[in-house]
Amino acid sequence: MTLKGLFGQGNIKQKVIYLVTGQLLFSLLCVLAVATFLVENQVDRQTEKLFINTATELNRSLEKRLEYLVENTDLLATNELMVNALTDSDGRETYLKPLVTNFIKGKNVLYVNIVDFDGRPIYQTGEDIPEYNQSSQLRSALALQHSALFVDGTNNLILITPIEYYNTTQGAIIVSFDLSKIIQRNISQDPEVYTKVQKGKEVIFAHNFLPQERYISYTHGADSTLPLIQTLQVSLEVGMPEHHYYAPTREAVFILLLIGLSLVIISLFMSRLTAIKITKPILELSSRVKQAHEGKDVLCSPLGSGDELEGLAKAFDERTLMLEYQAEHDSLTELPNRLLFLDRLEQAIKLAQRHKKPFAVLFIDLDRFKEVNDSYGHSVGDKLIQVVADLIESTIRHSDSVARMGGDEFTVLINEIEDEEHVLWVIRKIMDLFKSPVCFDEYQLFLTCSIGAAIYPSDGDCSESLLKNADAAMYQAKSDGRNTYHFYQAELTETLLERVRIEQQMRQAIEEEQFIVFYQPQYNLEKNKIIGMEALIRWQHPEDGLIPPLRFIPLAEETGLIIDIDRLMMAQAMNEFANWKSEGLSPGKLSMNLSMLQLLKKDFIDFVTTNTATYGIESNEIIFEVTETQAMLDPEQTIGALKQLKQLGVGIAIDDFGTGFSSLSYLKKFPVDKIKIDQSFISDIPTDTDDIALTLAIIALSQNLNISVIAEGVETIAQLNFLIQNRCIEGQGYYFSKPIPAAEMKSLLQNTAAA
Structure with missing residues (x-):
């Protein structure tokens, strides 16, 4: 299992235990590593110091011993008896033997030989005295009058001291010392430390040294403070076996590991306590959040922690209450x-x-x-x-x-x-x-x-x-x-369902272009001549047949579908109107109803411009009719929109005039070319005096404002005559023709042209 997998499992308390324990262990390992390094470094330094001190002390001891031997040999060489012995051959045995015997005591002397100036032995305690001509050291000592100290081929210490008499060299004392014993009496008696003396690469003395053993060693060479050892050209090496050398380090590391293990056990216990203390409010918060998620009326605060977590719980409560408020x-x-x-x-x-x-x-x-x-x-x-x-x-x-x-x-x-x-x-x-x-x-x-x-x-x-x-x-x-x-x-429920059904069918009708245009001709009442036509939308339902506009127009206006329906109707009406013109007929002007939703669409002006250009219709051949009621919903905005439309050159008519309680000041501001008298005023003429008065007032108002007027709903000869007599010379209604399909409208135009 990876560390990521380990720390990713379990609840938050376990994770905190893992994390705290891991951090403590990591810290302990770092401390142990540093401590081990420091201990090892300290042991190395102390051991090296021990080696240096041991070697230095041994060298000093050897130097002192050599000085002692040299001084005693010098004393022997300057003794009068020694000088006399050189000249008195009879007394040599008497003088030299006790003198030399006394000299040898306690000095690890192997032999003492005395030679004359020519190198001939006159007294000896040992054999194999080097001939004068074979010993450069002897020749030098005799010729140059100075002592010679060296290690011979058998690794013994040789000291040659000249015997002088009145500054004249008479001979020399040659003393051979047991170098091993000299070193042995001065070395450390620590059984773990070995000592080795080398001349060049040759080992001339070794103590406690085993060739098969691996050692850590230190070599100390002679310097000017040790002139005699320096003269011998030997180096001193001290050391100890690796297992002894590293024993203190291993012991210290072992102790550190024991301490670390104890600390690990303590850290596990402490990390658990820490995790419990840290996670207790977190787990409590988690429990409360879970209960709240399950729909229980539980607040997350207070937790009692008094820290940022308490603030988080309060923020969570505030957020929860806010979300509940927003949800409701x-x-x-x-x-x-x-x-x-x-x-x-x-x-x-x-x-x-x-x-x-x-x-x-x-x-x-x-x-x-x-x-x-x-x-x-x-x-x-x-x-x-x-x-x-x-x-x-x-x-x-x-x-x-x-x-x-x-x-x-x-x-x-x-x-x-x-x-x-x-x-x-x-x-x-x-x-x-x-x-x-x-x-x-x-x-x-x-x-x-x-x-x-x-x-x-x-x-x-x-x-x-x-x-x-x-x-x-x-x-x-x-x-x-x-x-x-x-x-x-109760019957309203069915009405509501019908409304939903009609809305769905209208959307489908727009996609399938089920809407068609009917036309109601508009006449010059005096000449009984067609001067234009009003385009009226009809819905040719595939199952229900022709659906009248009152069943779907109000719903289309509510849902905004009237925009698409209007544009289908306008494009179809312009196309048919243009075709009649191209066939030599005189359709007059094309009036089309315009809803405020359509008028206020940002792209409506472009729609009109594009379609008039597409079908080859002059702008002045089109009249848009806006109902007075819709125009007065927001008169100022209506005025602005109508002025933009008027700039195209089209005509503007106020439909159903008299029903929308228009202010005369607004009527004056509207860019209106024509007023349509609502059919509700025409239907009871000439019997209803109120309708007569209102109709006459509308006619007079339009003439005073220099606006043309047309009457809707002309159904009788009496209504026709009333309108002509009162100078309303344009009208439409069932007296002339009901709204008819395009084919019938074309026939009517053809018949009118033939007449």
């Missing part, structure tokens, strides 16, 4: 989100079952909020959501709850209601919030909302069904024209 609250508004709202709904159901009191759920959706995002950007839309959230929250009791479900949808839980009137009171308070523009920063935005309500237990006995039914009621409120409310009814 909307990040933008900080209102409860769907998860927390459903939990509160469950609690409300339990309380309602216990206290037998109903409660209500409101589902709120901001009308046309997507247009705000598309017009001002998501940052403004987000700020609007925050302001609306604060406004809604300010209208409810502390015991009630408001939540953001996502996007522009909010829900409200109204606890313990007495009757529907209480719910209505809350709904009206919320809807009253939007009677005035919503103001923040430099923005003033006109906004409405649609509200659906479901009451427990009549409209659902679980949280999901209550929320779903309130949602269905809200969509019914939108279907009723928005800016209203609706209480849940």
Whole structure:
């Protein structure tokens, strides 16, 4: 197993034990290594010092011994009896024998020979005296009058001292000393230390030395402080066997190992205690984190450690609480989100079952909020959501709850209601919030909302069904024209499912281009002549047949699918319009409905430019119709967008005029070429005096502003005559033609041209 594998296994306590023990062991090994090195170095130094001291002491002892021998030999040579013996041959035996015998005592002398100036022996105690002519040392001593000290071939010490009389050399004393005994009496008696004296490479003395043994040695040569030994040209070597030399080191290392082993055992014990102390709060934190992960309501702090780990536990608790808060609250508004709202709904159901009191759920959706995002950007839309959230929250009791479900949808839980009137009171308070523009920063935005309500237990006995039914009621409120409310009814569930089904089918219809264009001709009422046509979208469903626009246009606007649908319709209408022109027909001008979502798209201007160029249509042959209601959602932004579109040369018409409560000041600012009188004013002419008055006012207003006017929904001759008499000379409606497919529109143009 590798160290990585070892330290990677087990719990944190084991890992800490391993790590602490490992570090201690490593430290101990380092200490042991350093201590061993220091001990070995110290032993080496001490042993070397011992060798040096031993060798130095031995050399000094030998030097002193040699000095003693030389001095005594000199004394012998200068003795008068010795001089007399050279000249008195009769008295030699009498004089020399006791004199020499006395000299020899205690000096390890092998022999003493006395020779005359010619080198002839006159007295000897030994044999083999070198002849005068054979001994350079003898010749030198006799001739030069100085002593000679050397080691002979038998490794004995030879001292030649001249005998002088009145500064005249008469002869010489030749003394042979047993060098081994001289050295032996001065060497160390330590049995572990060997001594060896060498002359050159030749060993002339060895003590305690075995050739087969391995030694650590030190050689000490003679210097000027040892002139006699230096004269002999010998070196002294001392040493000891390796096993003796390293014995102190091994002993010290052994002791250190014993100490290290003891420390290892202690370190294991201490590392365990240390690991327990270190990891106790960590393991406690781990246990609490695990319990928290399992859903138990456990906080990680306090741990009682009072260190960084305590701070970590507190930070973990803060992070956990923050994550719990974020998981249950909307990040933008900080209102409860769907998860927390459903939990509160469950609690409300339990309380309602216990206290037998109903409660209500409101589902709120901001009308046309997507247009705000598309017009001002998501940052403004987000700020609007925050302001609306604060406004809604300010209208409810502390015991009630408001939540953001996502996007522009909010829900409200109204606890313990007495009757529907209480719910209505809350709904009206919320809807009253939007009677005035919503103001923040430099923005003033006109906004409405649609509200659906479901009451427990009549409209659902679980949280999901209550929320779903309130949602269905809200969509019914939108279907009723928005800016209203609706209480849940059983049939609304089917309506909601139908809505989901239609949205899915619309997406498929866009991909498969199931949408087709119908045309309703527009006439000069006085001349009964076609002056243009309005392009109207229709959905040719493969199974359900032709689907009228009221069934899918509102949903398309809500989901944003209207942008793709509009562009399909516009491209198809421009293509057919261009074909009729190329065939020599006179289609007049092509009017197309334009949603605010489409108008505010950044690439819409490029779309128009590209398609008019592609189909060869002049810009002044196209009129875009914008409903008055949509134009007044944000008049200033509408004015800017319409001016950009107007620069292309296209015409601009206000559709359904009279229904959107336009300000005359804004109407004057709009770059408008035409006003379309809504068919709701035309349908009751000439019987309804109010409609007559409003229609006359619109005609007069358009003429005063030098804007052309056209009437929608002309269905009778009486309506036609009224419009002509009051100088509205353009109109469209079933009196002339209902919306018809392209083929029929082409036939109508051909018939008109033939007539």
